[in-house]
Amino acid sequence: MTTTTDQLEQVMAAAAAAAPVWARSTAAERASWLRAAADALDAAADELVPIADRETRLGETRLRGEVGRTTGQLRLFASVVEEGSYLEIIVDDADATAVPPRPELRRMLVPVGPVAVFSASNFPFAFSVAGGDTASALASGAPVVVKAHSGHPELSRRTAEIVAAALEAAGAPAGSLQLVEGREAGNALVQHPAIKAAGFTGSLSGGRALFDLASGRPDPIPFYGELGSVNPVVVTPAAVAARGAELAAGLTGSFTLGVGQFCTKPGVVFVPADAGFEASVAALVPGTTGGPLLTDRITAAFPDGIAHLEADPSVEVIANGTAPDGGAAPIVLATDAAAVTARPETLLEECFGPVTLLVRYSSEDELNAALRVVPGSLTATLHSEPGDDVTGILELLQARAGRVLFAGWPTGVAVTWSQQHGGPWPATTSLHTSVGATAIRRFLRPVAYQSAPQHLLPAPLRDEALPSLPHRRNNTLHLP
Amino acid sequence: MTTTTDQLEQVMAAAAAAAPVWARSTAAERASWLRAAADALDAAADELVPIADRETRLGETRLRGEVGRTTGQLRLFASVVEEGSYLEIIVDDADATAVPPRPELRRMLVPVGPVAVFSASNFPFAFSVAGGDTASALASGAPVVVKAHSGHPELSRRTAEIVAAALEAAGAPAGSLQLVEGREAGNALVQHPAIKAAGFTGSLSGGRALFDLASGRPDPIPFYGELGSVNPVVVTPAAVAARGAELAAGLTGSFTLGVGQFCTKPGVVFVPADAGFEASVAALVPGTTGGPLLTDRITAAFPDGIAHLEADPSVEVIANGTAPDGGAAPIVLATDAAAVTARPETLLEECFGPVTLLVRYSSEDELNAALRVVPGSLTATLHSEPGDDVTGILELLQARAGRVLFAGWPTGVAVTWSQQHGGPWPATTSLHTSVGATAIRRFLRPVAYQSAPQHLLPAPLRDEALPSLPHRRNNTLHLP
Numbered sequence: 029m030t031t032t033t034d035q036l037e038q039v040m041a042a043a044a045a046a047a048p049v050w051a052r053s054t055a056a057e058r059a060s061w062l063r064a065a066a067d068a069l070d071a072a073a074d075e076l077v078p079i080a081d082r083e084t085r086l087g088e089t090r091l092r093g094e095v096g097r098t099t100g101q102l103r104l105f106a107s108v109v110e111e112g113s114y115l116e117i118i119v120d121d122a123d124a125t126a127v128p129p130r131p132e133l134r135r136m137l138v139p140v141g142p143v144a145v146f147s148a149s150n151f152p153f154a155f156s157v158a159g160g161d162t163a164s165a166l167a168s169g170a171p172v173v174v175k176a177h178s179g180h181p182e183l184s185r186r187t188a189e190i191v192a193a194a195l196e197a198a199g200a201p202a203g204s205l206q207l208v209e210g211r212e213a214g215n216a217l218v219q220h221p222a223i224k225a226a227g228f229t230g231s232l233s234g235g236r237a238l239f240d241l242a243s244g245r246p247d248p249i250p251f252y253g254e255l256g257s258v259n260p261v262v263v264t265p266a267a268v269a270a271r272g273a274e275l276a277a278g279l280t281g282s283f284t285l286g287v288g289q290f291c292t293k294p295g296v297v298f299v300p301a302d303a304g305f306e307a308s309v310a311a312l313v314p315g316t317t318g319g320p321l322l323t324d325r326i327t328a329a330f331p332d333g334i335a336h337l338e339a340d341p342s343v344e345v346i347a348n349g350t351a352p353d354g355g356a357a358p359i360v361l362a363t364d365a366a367a368v369t370a371r372p373e374t375l376l377e378e379c380f381g382p383v384t385l386l387v388r389y390s391s392e393d394e395l396n397a398a399l400r401v402v403p404g405s406l407t408a409t410l411h412s413e414p415g416d417d418v419t420g421i422l423e424l425l426q427a428r429a430g431r432v433l434f435a436g437w438p439t440g441v442a443v444t445w446s447q448q449h450g451g452p453w454p455a456t457t458s459l460h461t462s463v464g465a466t467a468i469r470r471f472l473r474p475v476a477y478q479s480a481p482q483h484l485l486p487a488p489l490r491d492e493a494l495p496s497l498p499h500r501r502n503n504t505l506h507l508p
Numbered sequence: 509m510t511t512t513t514d515q516l517e518q519v520m521a522a523a524a525a526a527a528p529v530w531a532r533s534t535a536a537e538r539a540s541w542l543r544a545a546a547d548a549l550d551a552a553a554d555e556l557v558p559i560a561d562r563e564t565r566l567g568e569t570r571l572r573g574e575v576g577r578t579t580g581q582l583r584l585f586a587s588v589v590e591e592g593s594y595l596e597i598i599v600d601d602a603d604a605t606a607v608p609p610r611p612e613l614r615r616m617l618v619p620v621g622p623v624a625v626f627s628a629s630n631f632p633f634a635f636s637v638a639g640g641d642t643a644s645a646l647a648s649g650a651p652v653v654v655k656a657h658s659g660h661p662e663l664s665r666r667t668a669e670i671v672a673a674a675l676e677a678a679g680a681p682a683g684s685l686q687l688v689e690g691r692e693a694g695n696a697l698v699q700h701p702a703i704k705a706a707g708f709t710g711s712l713s714g715g716r717a718l719f720d721l722a723s724g725r726p727d728p729i730p731f732y733g734e735l736g737s738v739n740p741v742v743v744t745p746a747a748v749a750a751r752g753a754e755l756a757a758g759l760t761g762s763f764t765l766g767v768g769q770f771c772t773k774p775g776v777v778f779v780p781a782d783a784g785f786e787a788s789v790a791a792l793v794p795g796t797t798g799g800p801l802l803t804d805r806i807t808a809a810f811p812d813g814i815a816h817l818e819a820d821p822s823v824e825v826i827a828n829g830t831a832p833d834g835g836a837a838p839i840v841l842a843t844d845a846a847a848v849t850a851r852p853e854t855l856l857e858e859c860f861g862p863v864t865l866l867v868r869y870s871s872e873d874e875l876n877a878a879l880r881v882v883p884g885s886l887t888a889t890l891h892s893e894p895g896d897d898v899t900g901i902l903e904l905l906q907a908r909a910g911r912v913l914f915a916g917w918p919t920g921v922a923v924t925w926s927q928q929h930g931g932p933w934p935a936t937t938s939l940h941t942s943v944g945a946t947a948i949r950r951f952l953r954p955v956a957y958q959s960a961p962q963h964l965l966p967a968p969l970r971d972e973a974l975p976s977l978p979h980r981r982n983n984t985l986h987l988p
Contacts, residue, residue, distance in 0.1 A: 130924065224932075243723035434960045446956055459620065466596070473939040476926055479915040507985050
């Protein structure tokens with residue numbers, strides 16, 4: 029069901045018509061629309077989960093959990109809209125004594141306009157039609173046009189129908205959430221004059237192509253892409269000595285979780301040579317079971333990615349798990365830090381699926397040299413002990429990641445105010461997160477109103493509204 | 509004095525070496541460095557202003573004022589660094605009762621790394637070597653490499669020497685502020701792997717070329733460009749009736765200020781046909797005096813731009829001012845709303861210099877149709893009376909501007925917390941301001957620290973620091 033050019037124009041006209049209604053909507057209206065979407069999705073879980081399972085093979089337990097994550101996300105953004113700090117309100121009263129005299133200026137953030145969302149294969153709910161990009165865009169006050177992922181077309185259609193109907197029933201305008209399908213429609217979408225920003229979660233090649241289209245427009249738009257991440261992990265010798273078995277079990281659980289199909293999967297793990305950690309991992313992995321991958325393309329790419337790594341003379345296979353018929357079996361490879369430093373393009377490319385690469389290092393210098401060639405990542409994890417001096421390692425990890433973990437594993441991504449899901453290129457194309465409350469900033473731009481009569485100001489900037497909203501006035505912050 | 513490839517590599521190595529020192533610097537250090545730069549510039553004003561006047565012909569009064577604006581800007585950013593809200597600190601404590609359990613997460617903004625600044629011709633101090641882009645980048649914790657504007661090379665060199673020496677004397681590392689010269693060096697700068705973001709103020713064509721280079725990198729970087737703006741003004745019939753003479757005087761003063769060389773010059777003014785406003789302007793302009801333009805290129809482009817407008821059959825000249833030998837004389841042109849609606853590419857292109865285009869409208873429908881084709885602008889100004897229903901006009905103006913004025917004229921841009929100097933393309937390439945305190949956000953990215961031991965956290969995120977910094981903890985905002 030490819031969207032035709034004519035259909036796309038109809039979709040864009042509806043989105044453009046909905047945009048001013050969303051922009052004008054009150055916080056209470058917008059929050060109620062988001063909650064209506066969440067309620068409708070929760071109510072439809074019994075219908076949607078089996079469709080999702082058939083199309084993605086992710087299993088009912090995981091998918092039911094993901095519905096909850098998705099509706100929780102919509103409700104979080106409803107509360108973000110109500111709380112109002114996202115408006116970044118700043119008021120400077122007129123100052124006749126300044127040189128030159130200063131007029132009154134009141135600033136807040138307003139929605140950029142219709143947003144395109146390119147959904148992901150690996151989270152058919154939480155990073156898809158009604159996922160985080162959509163929730164944050166709607167919360168900002170923008171209608172959304174989603175490009176359905178080809179990996180779950182039926183789920184995308186039903187989700188869009190359910191959410192669009194719920195939004196309209198709650199009072200939102202027609203055209204608030206719409207779906208397009210097909211690669212050509214996606215390319216046209218990101219170039220359409222009515223689209224003012226785009227969110228994307230997917231591959232480096234696909235994301236780069238869309239980023240180039242967005243940047244190449246006569247009027248370039250921001251393209252918030254999450255493209256690829258190897259999520260480096262560093263384990264110190266002291267950590268292996270103190271809790272090697274626990275760390276090996278943690279790593280094994282993390283890189284095989286969801287059949288290795290998380291953006292935050294630990295893809296490259298720097299381990300001390302000869303500290304026995306490798307043996308602990310090798311002992312555990314044969315007991316792991318893989319499974320079917322999300323799509324035929326990912327299924328085909330997985331052995332190719334492993335073959336690409338194995339072609340490097342430094343790489344050896346140290347452990348294999350098992351898999352049911354046609355599924356992907358977990359696999360652990362190993363190389364050394366010198367090889368990574370010499371050939372990062374080969375050895376540090378993201379490989380989607382249940383595979384991780386151990387990188388043996390013999391000295392901190394060798395480790396640091398290899399860390400310097402690690403590309404930007406969503407996460408970086410350090411397992412060390414209190415006696416370790418990790419200052420240098422930490423500086424290198426922080427410079428290339430958006431989230432730095434000191435315990436645990438990166439595959440859990442809480443949807444909170446504090447979350448940062450984004451990092452230097454190619455992890456993301458932007459200086460913002462795509463998960464958590466502050467993701468809303470991506471779809472907003474500041475507008476300042478100079479010497480405006482009160483009744484012509486947007487409601488949140490009026491004197492009567494300020495006491496109930498976090499704001500700055502004449503250099504001082506105020507809370508409700 | 510074109511920077512060679514070898515020299516650029518030395519510059520970039522020094523910037524890269526300075527970056528971690530800036531990133532680690534405390535708020536007190538960074539603020540003292542910014543103030544040292546401001547003090548040194550103030551102390552050198554007597555030397556710098558004559559150089560600036562010789563190179564830009566802007567006159568001593570304006571240039572002395574601009575030095576004050578520039579050093580005030582550096583000191584504002586010192587206070588922004590000390591205040592700390594720009595760090596956007598968010599702490600979520602661990603929650604074992606959440607499903608799934610949530611680890612502790614502490615988020616703040618950190619500098620992106622070395623920043624390239626392309627300085628402007630029309631503000632040789634305030635948007636140049638030590639101008640707003642540089643001040644906000646240094647404040648964020650990033651070393652800066654400035655591409656000097658060819659219009660004031662000697663001033664650029666001396667300013668860079670003075671500021672770099674002051675920074676170093678105050679304790680900042682070598683390489684904190686450096687200068688490169690020449691178009692080729694500028695192109696290489698924005699593509700250099702060590703540069704992580706760029707700021708630019710200049711022309712649409714020059715800015716677009718650099719934006720394309722920044723976006724086309726193997727690792728694209730954010731390019732914050734301010735490219736061009738026609739700054740629409742709407743005058744209602746009631747406003748003309750109530751204060752036509754005052755408005756005509758205000759417009760005449762604004763479009764001729766600084767010989768029309770402000771980014772916020774009112775370039776297109778929608779006026780009621782037959783309300784007499786045009787005659788008021790035509791009566792005043794012959795009494796105005798222009799002057800020399802900033803550079804030979806701008807001098808040559810000014811008559812070309814006017815000729816381009818005059819070539820449109822709808823355009824007529826309604827008034828001319830005078831100018832000393834070789835200077836640009838103020839000129840007012842007029843057309844009608846239907847022509848603008850039909851040929852926006854011709855009639856709504858920014859023309860730098862003392863020229864403005866009156867656009868006659870006979871109905872609100874005609875006005876609205878023309879407003880819909882106005883490109884993104886830094887400002888939009890409405891002069892109306894309390895009895896006017898301006899809802900529709902306002903919605904159109906706000907959709908295409910970063911600052912909406914209800915009185916006065918857009919040429920004054922206060923450097924404050926509330927300022928927004930930026931707007932939809934082509935006004936700027938970004939969802940941020942380039943003037944005022946919040947400009948700092950452009951050079952920062954979020955990093956979240958998960959389950960970090962206190963001593964390994966960046967200082968602002970430690971428990972001991974939080975009480976003195978604005979922050980959010982477990983959904984609640986706290987002020988010092």
